[in-house]
Amino acid sequence: MKRFILQRLGLAVITVFLVCVIVFFLTHILPGDVARQYLGRGATEDDLRDFRRLFDLDKPLLTQLFSWINDLIHFDLGQSMQYRGPVSELLGPAIGYSSKLAAVAFLIIVPLSIAGGVLAAVNRGKKIDRAITVGGLSAAVIPEFVWAIILVLLFGVTFEIFPVTAFPGKGDKTVLNQIWHLVLPSISLLLVLFGYIARITRAGVIEALDSDYMRTAVLKGLTRRKAVIKHVLRNALLPTIAVIASQVPYLIGGLIAVEIVFNYPGFGTILKGAVDARDYSVLQAGVVVSSLVIVSFQLIADILFAVLNPRIRQKISE
Amino acid sequence: MSDAPALEFRDLEVAYTVRGIDREVLRKVSFSIAPGEAYGLVGESGCGKSTAAFAAMRYLPRNGKITSGSILFEGQDIVGMSTSDINTLRRSAISMVYQNPATALNPTIRIGDQVAEVFALQGLSKSDALAKVEQALIKVQIADPTKVMRRYAHQLSGGMAQRVVIAMALASNPRLLVMDEPTTGLDATVEAEVLDLVRKLRKESGTAVLFISHNLGVIRHMCDRVGVLYAGALVEQGATEDIFSNPSHPYTVGLLRCIPRGGLHKNTDRLDTIPGTPPALGTHFDGCVFADRCALVEDKCRTTQPEMVTVGQSHVARCFHTDKAGSMPRAIDTVSVSVSQNPNRATTGTRLLDIDHLSKAFTQDGHAVHVVNDVSLQVGVGETLGLVGESGAGKTTIAKLILGLYGSDSGSHVVLDGKDLAGTLNKRDIKDVGAMQIVFQNPDQALNRRHSVTRIVGRAVQKLRGLSADDSTDRAHELLSGMRVEATLHSARPVQLSGGLKQRVAISRAFAGAPQLVVCDEPTSALDVSVQATILNLLVDLQKQDGTSFIFISHDLGVVRYISDKIAVLYLGRVVEFGDSNRVFQGPHHPYTEALLSSVPNIDGSVRKRIPLTGVIPSPSNPPSGCVLHPRCPRMAGSGVEHLCTSVEPALTEVEPGHFMRCHIPLDQLRTVQTQ
Numbered sequence: 001m002k003r004f005i006l007q008r009l010g011l012a013v014i015t016v017f018l019v020c021v022i023v024f025f026l027t028h029i030l031p032g033d034v035a036r037q038y039l040g041r042g043a044t045e046d047d048l049r050d051f052r053r054l055f056d057l058d059k060p061l062l063t064q065l066f067s068w069i070n071d072l073i074h075f076d077l078g079q080s081m082q083y084r085g086p087v088s089e090l091l092g093p094a095i096g097y098s099s100k101l102a103a104v105a106f107l108i109i110v111p112l113s114i115a116g117g118v119l120a121a122v123n124r125g126k127k128i129d130r131a132i133t134v135g136g137l138s139a140a141v142i143p144e145f146v147w148a149i150i151l152v153l154l155f156g157v158t159f160e161i162f163p164v165t166a167f168p169g170k171g172d173k174t175v176l177n178q179i180w181h182l183v184l185p186s187i188s189l190l191l192v193l194f195g196y197i198a199r200i201t202r203a204g205v206i207e208a209l210d211s212d213y214m215r216t217a218v219l220k221g222l223t224r225r226k227a228v229i230k231h232v233l234r235n236a237l238l239p240t241i242a243v244i245a246s247q248v249p250y251l252i253g254g255l256i257a258v259e260i261v262f263n264y265p266g267f268g269t270i271l272k273g274a275v276d277a278r279d280y281s282v283l284q285a286g287v288v289v290s291s292l293v294i295v296s297f298q299l300i301a302d303i304l305f306a307v308l309n310p311r312i313r314q315k316i317s318e
Numbered sequence: 319m320s321d322a323p324a325l326e327f328r329d330l331e332v333a334y335t336v337r338g339i340d341r342e343v344l345r346k347v348s349f350s351i352a353p354g355e356a357y358g359l360v361g362e363s364g365c366g367k368s369t370a371a372f373a374a375m376r377y378l379p380r381n382g383k384i385t386s387g388s389i390l391f392e393g394q395d396i397v398g399m400s401t402s403d404i405n406t407l408r409r410s411a412i413s414m415v416y417q418n419p420a421t422a423l424n425p426t427i428r429i430g431d432q433v434a435e436v437f438a439l440q441g442l443s444k445s446d447a448l449a450k451v452e453q454a455l456i457k458v459q460i461a462d463p464t465k466v467m468r469r470y471a472h473q474l475s476g477g478m479a480q481r482v483v484i485a486m487a488l489a490s491n492p493r494l495l496v497m498d499e500p501t502t503g504l505d506a507t508v509e510a511e512v513l514d515l516v517r518k519l520r521k522e523s524g525t526a527v528l529f530i531s532h533n534l535g536v537i538r539h540m541c542d543r544v545g546v547l548y549a550g551a552l553v554e555q556g557a558t559e560d561i562f563s564n565p566s567h568p569y570t571v572g573l574l575r576c577i578p579r580g581g582l583h584k585n586t587d588r589l590d591t592i593p594g595t596p597p598a599l600g601t602h603f604d605g606c607v608f609a610d611r612c613a614l615v616e617d618k619c620r621t622t623q624p625e626m627v628t629v630g631q632s633h634v635a636r637c638f639h640t641d642k643a644g645s646m647p648r649a650i651d652t653v654s655v656s657v658s659q660n661p662n663r664a665t666t667g668t669r670l671l672d673i674d675h676l677s678k679a680f681t682q683d684g685h686a687v688h689v690v691n692d693v694s695l696q697v698g699v700g701e702t703l704g705l706v707g708e709s710g711a712g713k714t715t716i717a718k719l720i721l722g723l724y725g726s727d728s729g730s731h732v733v734l735d736g737k738d739l740a741g742t743l744n745k746r747d748i749k750d751v752g753a754m755q756i757v758f759q760n761p762d763q764a765l766n767r768r769h770s771v772t773r774i775v776g777r778a779v780q781k782l783r784g785l786s787a788d789d790s791t792d793r794a795h796e797l798l799s800g801m802r803v804e805a806t807l808h809s810a811r812p813v814q815l816s817g818g819l820k821q822r823v824a825i826s827r828a829f830a831g832a833p834q835l836v837v838c839d840e841p842t843s844a845l846d847v848s849v850q851a852t853i854l855n856l857l858v859d860l861q862k863q864d865g866t867s868f869i870f871i872s873h874d875l876g877v878v879r880y881i882s883d884k885i886a887v888l889y890l891g892r893v894v895e896f897g898d899s900n901r902v903f904q905g906p907h908h909p910y911t912e913a914l915l916s917s918v919p920n921i922d923g924s925v926r927k928r929i930p931l932t933g934v935i936p937s938p939s940n941p942p943s944g945c946v947l948h949p950r951c952p953r954m955a956g957s958g959v960e961h962l963c964t965s966v967e968p969a970l971t972e973v974e975p976g977h978f979m980r981c982h983i984p985l986d987q988l989r990t991v992q993t994q
Contacts, residue, residue: 212421219375220486221409221439223401230435234426310426310470 117201136195245301341600430467556633752831782831
């Protein structure tokens with residue numbers, strides 16, 4: 001097991017490293033002189049040279065790459081071109097905000113989607129099943145930013161139940177109020193992810209319901225409810241875990257769009273600002289951070305999958 | 319309450335709803351099982367056996383329902399019972415043992431916890447329940463219960479898994495035990511052990527048993543009374559002895575006749591078949607359900623449903639001709655094969671295939687595992703070599719090595735018709751590939767379901783013979799017709815065919831390249847006995863006509879005996895006995911062969927003392943010292959050569975002309991102990 005985890009960890013490190021290299025070259029092959037773009041036509045040669053020196057742009061490309069990666073390893077994300085301050089000071093709080101939104105969204109999406117999937121499966125073919133499957137699928141075809149706007153208009157403007165922004169701003173900063181502000185953005189993400197996760201859960205649960213061991217459990221005299229809880233869920237949720245983990249990249253993409261709509265000072269808003277301002281150092285750091293998040297979730301999913309499945313666990317320990 | 323039968327079916331009708339239409343699966347089935355009695359239900363697949371078994375548990379598939387009649391457990395009707403009452407019964411009075419024990423156990427819960435659940439349902443605390451599990455596992459003769467309790471289902475062998483399922487079923491001290499094909503898919507020796515165990519436990523507990531099996535031999539050994547099901551109707555019922563000695567329904571007679579029983583051989587006897595095919599699910603009958611396939615059919619049979627007729631003491635049959643059934647004319651399918659392609663074959667008996675020092679080691683975790691160990695065998699032209707042995711003995715691996723699907727280790731030779739073949743398939747030229755072909759156990763998986771029957775066979779012809787597309791299609795049609803796959807079915811896809819027809823297509827494919835040798839890997843194991851008989855007849859016809867040789871792998875010793883000229887008995891990748899079919903079966907046997915033969919429950923009812931093989935098959939990665947059989951050998955103790963058995967591996971020696979054995983015990987000594 002230890003070997004398996006180390007092996008996966010090694011793979012994760014390699015993945016992140018490759019992402020760094022690719023991101024670096026992608027941002028550096030963009031045409032145009034970065035310094036000139038930033039400083040404008042009026043900049044003198046001295047200004048340009050200073051700017052280039054500040055951001056190491058005068059060094060050879062490979063040297064730039066290695067010093068950048070070296071800095072990353074030492075948790076130095078570099079200097080923002082736009083704000084002339086450390087990127088970490090910019091990204092740090094933003095990541096904090098985004099994590100809050102992601103956590104609230106995750107806590108709403110995962111239990112609800114799994115519950116929906118289980119409910120659909122145990123009521124296979126009935127109205128409730130059709131409502132969940134068809135409803136989930138229909139909701140998923142509308143992008144999250146459209147949902148976000150619809151939700152804001154409906155529950156924020158027309159009915160005024162929820163706040164129209166995701167950030168309390170200067171207002172009440174209690175945890176409850178913060179969460180209250182995050183509900184609407186989370187729901188717009190939920191609407192898109194629900195159908196997918198619920199479907200996978202439903203398929204897994206149905207397979208387990210039709211299994212011989214479920215029949216054994218029922219014929220032992222267990223009530224259906226107990227049999228489902230004890231014998232079906234564990235086996236059925238295995239594939240679901242992998243699916244949820246695979247949706248993390250999507251969740252990050254969705255966060256960016258939703259944050260912008262709800263005017264939330266998170267990771268996505270910063271990243272979008274960096275794109276608009278061609279702030280390459282922020283952009284690079286942002287992509288690396290998000291790849292780290294994605295890879296870690298995949299790693300967690302792999303390990304969980306192995307821990308829950310004795311068959312894989314045994315193979316690993318052999 | 320004590321007088322009431324343990325289980326009674328009264329005019330039970332069950333239907334499955336398929337595409338909105340109710341299709342009858344059980345037709346007014348009535349029988350009863352006395353407390354402590356073992357009642358067997360036999361019949362071919364699709365006759366409703368399993369439906370009856372699950373109905374007794376009141377557990378039907380989602381589309382199944384009881385349309386009329388009643389099921390009484392100790393006098394209580396369970397059809398209309400509330401869910402909580404039926405749960406109480408399942409917890410305390412009725413249990414079930416399933417056909418496939420490996421999937422019947424939950425893959426993610428430890429064995430101990432799964433068995434403990436049954437005790438917990440009776441209200442025991444978790445620790446008390448776990449303590450009881452240990453006793454329960456000891457009761458089903460699991461030697462190391464604490465170790466097994468910590469395992470997961472996939473870590474158990476088939477026999478072990480079935481013991482666990484039986485332990486689970488008996489944990490509630492049931493008064494009725496429903497066993498649905500409990501030993502199907504297990505090795506003969508394991509099957510014998512499980513059956514012995516069930517018989518012993520039944521004697522101790524006095525539990526009534528509803529025993530479902532397609533295997534007449536097993537039924538004969540396990541049951542007090544038998545019911546024969548055909549197309550969902552009970553056609554005959556009586557005491558086991560009466561059913562087997564005086565079968566009175568033409569279907570029962572036919573079933574018994576098509577089994578290759580001891581002594582029959584392809585050179586002297588052609589197997590009986592039951593003409594036609596079983597009716598589709600839910601077919602409506604005005605008259606007798608069996609009329610379409612019956613040799614004694616009259617007009618009356620097609621219009622009037624026969625009643626149960628008493629033919630002996632509590633022996634009844636649903637037929638107008640019970641008196642004539644026993645002596646009804648034999649149903650022998652006609653020889654119609656005409657796929658001849660090699661008129662100039664050498665005469666029968668000349669050496670065709672020479673397997674010389676065939677070995678194969680797989681690497682597992684850096685260790686070499688010798689799966690096949692120095693196997694040397696010969697097959698003559700027009701001969702059949704039977705390969706027998708428990709699973710894991712290396713039968714299929716040997717077949718794959720011969721065919722070049724695996725590469726064999728250096729020093730191994732496969733010589734076909736004087737030509738030393740390359741080790742792997744891709745190095746052999748196409749003619750050699752066509753010359754040796756295979757028929758697999760499961761035609762469902764072996765045939766491409768997206769291709770038509772013609773295309774499946776035509777492609778093989780095209781590849782192996784280098785014919786044009788048109789010519790190969792013509793040839794494919796010839797082959798298929800020769801195998802009696804009707805022209806109307808040539809454009810069908812495999813899913814539209816019955817199991818027997820699918821296997822005919824698979825055989826046609828194997829014969830596409832005019833093979834000299836065909837490996838048949840359990841070709842009839844997935845088929846019903848009546849279909850098995852037609853397939854075996856077909857293979858024999860092909861052999862007689864073309865001089866094709868076969869290597870025939872089967873766990874069914876009756877089938878192997880019928881079709882084989884020579885037999886090789888394998889144990890742990892080694893040939894332990896090799897010789898003429900008759901010799902090997904009549905003995906004196908190798909101790910392993912003896913144990914194997916004695917474990918088969920045969921249908922002629924002769925009670926043979928079972929020579930048990932104790933312990934489990936050792937892993938080929940760590941074979942025992944000396945003779946690999948010695949830890950399990952039934953004849954080593956008292957043989958006087960124990961010191962040799964445990965230290966020196968015996969060589970395969972010719973103990974009498976044409977009879978080879980790998981054993982230290984002298985032949986005469988074996989003969990003496992085996993005839994006692």
